[in-house]
Amino acid sequence: xxxxxxxxxxxxxxxxxxxxxxxxxxxxxxxxxxxxxxxxxxxxxxxxxxxxxxxxxxxxxxxxxxxxxxxxxxxxxxxxxxxxxxxxxxxxxxxxxxxxxxxxxxxxxxxxxxxxxxxxxxxxxxxxxxxxxxxxxxxxxxxxxx
Amino acid sequence: xxxxxxxxxxxxxxxxxxxxxxxxxxxxxxxxxxxxxxxxxxxxxxxxxxxxxxxxxxxxxxxxxxxxxxxxxxxxxxxxxxxxxxxxxxxxxxxxxxxxxxxxxxxxxxxxxxxxxxxxxxxxxxxxxxxxxxxxxxxxxxxxxx
DNA sequence: AATAGATGTAATTCTAAATCTTACACCGCA
DNA sequence: TGCGGTGTAAGATTTAGAATTACATCTATT
Numbered sequence: 630x631x632x633x634x635x636x637x638x639x640x641x642x643x644x645x646x647x648x649x650x651x652x653x654x655x656x657x658x659x660x661x662x663x664x665x666x667x668x669x670x671x672x673x674x675x676x677x678x679x680x681x682x683x684x685x686x687x688x689x690x691x692x693x694x695x696x697x698x699x700x701x702x703x704x705x706x707x708x709x710x711x712x713x714x715x716x717x718x719x720x721x722x723x724x725x726x727x728x729x730x731x732x733x734x735x736x737x738x739x740x741x742x743x744x745x746x747x748x749x750x751x752x753x754x755x756x757x758x759x760x761x762x763x764x765x766x767x768x769x770x771x772x773x774x775x
Numbered sequence: 776x777x778x779x780x781x782x783x784x785x786x787x788x789x790x791x792x793x794x795x796x797x798x799x800x801x802x803x804x805x806x807x808x809x810x811x812x813x814x815x816x817x818x819x820x821x822x823x824x825x826x827x828x829x830x831x832x833x834x835x836x837x838x839x840x841x842x843x844x845x846x847x848x849x850x851x852x853x854x855x856x857x858x859x860x861x862x863x864x865x866x867x868x869x870x871x872x873x874x875x876x877x878x879x880x881x882x883x884x885x886x887x888x889x890x891x892x893x894x895x896x897x898x899x900x901x902x903x904x905x906x907x908x909x910x911x912x913x914x915x916x917x918x919x920x921x
Numbered sequence: 922a923a924t925a926g927a928t929g930t931a932a933t934t935c936t937a938a939a940t941c942t943t944a945c946a947c948c949g950c951a
Numbered sequence: 952t953g954c955g956g957t958g959t960a961a962g963a964t965t966t967a968g969a970a971t972t973a974c975a976t977c978t979a980t981t
Contacts, residue, residue, distance in 0.1 A: 633867055633938095633939070633940090634867040634868065634869045634939085634940085635939095635940095636866060636867075637866065637867060637868045637869050637882075637886055638869050640882075640886065640889075641869070641872065641878060641879075641882045641886075644878055644882065644885075645876075645878045648877075648878065654956095656955085656956065656957090657956080657957075658955090658956085662873055662876070663872060663873050663876040663878055663879050664869055664872055664873075664879070665869065665870070665871035665872050665873055665879070666869055666871075666940085666941085667940075667941055667942070669940095669941075669942075669943090669958095669959090670940070670941075672957065672958065672959085673958090673959085675957090676957085676958065676959085686956095686957070687948095687949085687956090687957090688947085688948055688949080688956085688957060688958085689947080689948035689949035689950075689955090689956065689957070690948080690949055690950065690955085690956065690957090691949095691955070691956040691957065692956085704889075704893070720782060720783065721779055721780040721782075721783060721968095722780065722783045723780045723783050723784050723787070723810060723811065723812055724811070725811035725812075726787065726809065726810055726811050727808055727809050727810075727811055730791075730808070730809040731794075731917060732787060732790055732791045732794065732809055732913070733787075733809045733810070733811070734920070735913060735916040735917060735920065736783075736786075736787045736790065736913075738916050739790075739909060739912045739913045739916050740783055740786065740787075740909075742912055743786075743850075743904060743908070743909050743912060746900070746904060747850070747897070747900050747901060747904070750896060750897070750899075750900035751893070751896070751897055751900065753896075754892070754893050754896035754897065755893060758889060758892060758893070762889070763885060763886075763889050766885045766888055766889060767878070767881060767882075767885045770881040770884050770885050771877060771881060774880070774881065779967090779968065779969090780968085780969085781968090781969090800927095802926090802927070802928090803927080803928075804926095804927085812969080812970080813969070813970050813971070815929095815930085815969095815970075815971075815972090816969065816970070818928065818929065818930085819929085819930080821928090822928085822929065822930085832927095832928070833927090833928090833977095833978080834927080834928060834929085834976085834977055834978075835926090835927060835928070835976080835977035835978035835979075836926085836927065836928090836977085836978055836979065837926075837927040837928065837978095838927085
């Protein structure tokens with residue numbers, strides 16, 4: 630599998646909120662139009678980001694705003710918020726190897742250890758990229774598009 | 776989504792072949808028993824590994840053997856053989872952002888660039904682990920189990 | 922040369938996970 | 952008090968992965 634689209638959608642939302650959150654009331658409806666996906670999906674994602682303290686959403690009245698500066702938000706944090714065990718189950722392990730075979734009996738543990746290394750590296754990589762980096766990239770793209 | 780189980784199954788098969796390939800005739804049937812998954816799945820995986828030059832399978836008579844030393848086979852190579860674009864589409868991007876929104880228009884390109892960094896790091900990580908590392912881990916597990 | 926035991930691969934079915942949709946309770950401001 | 956918003960549960964839908972079925976083909980052995 631892959632790290633689900635939720636992560637991409639979350640980033641999209643955050644860039645949007647960061648750009649327009651001060652001027653406009655950014656509702657889940659609006660974000661649903663911009664991202665092209667369901668308002669409920671958006672609300673679930675925003676809800677996770679809120680719990681993580683990344684954004685604030687006034688209950689009742691609505692309109693999301695940034696709660697932390699983009700420099701302090703890493704992709705890792707976003708991924709974790711939106712899909713807590715995405716990295717843990719990044720690499721699938723086949724469920725039912727034979728307990729009668731020496732390889733079958735041990736492969737689970739062996740793969741677990743091996744994949745741990747990879748997952749740590751991936752974690753570091755995601756931690757090294759901040760939302761600000763993405764925003765900078767976005768501004769560069771905007772500038773180039775003109 | 777995640778890197779599919781094929782990669783884990785492939786590693787299982789390679790460890791098995793590396794351990795027993797010289798003594799026994801390792802058929803897809805046998806590996807299907809050890810891994811607990813379908814013989815056809817196994818054959819597809821072995822076929823990919825064969826094309827990559829990692830193992831040899833005499834057609835007709837059967838029985839897989841290692842074609843390269845485990846030190847020279849990286850996890851990256853195995854993943855690529857078994858699932859060529861797993862890393863490329865590791866992180867899913869939502870398909871239909873609005874072309875009428877500045878963020879929507881550019882988010883695809885921005886995410887692509889951002890994720891590229893992560894994918895490169897992951898690639899490096901997978902390249903740094905050899906099948907020999909896994910085999911060592913396996914022998915350690917065997918020793919400990921006694 | 923005929924057969925048994927393999928592999929190679931296409932096409933279909935099955936299954937599980939992700940996503941969408943519907944529905945509704947709750948909140949706060951005008 | 953009604954309107955526009957969030958929060959969340961439950962069910963339907965979609966889709967990707969894996970299993971299954973089916974069969975052509977190959978090689979060593981009898």
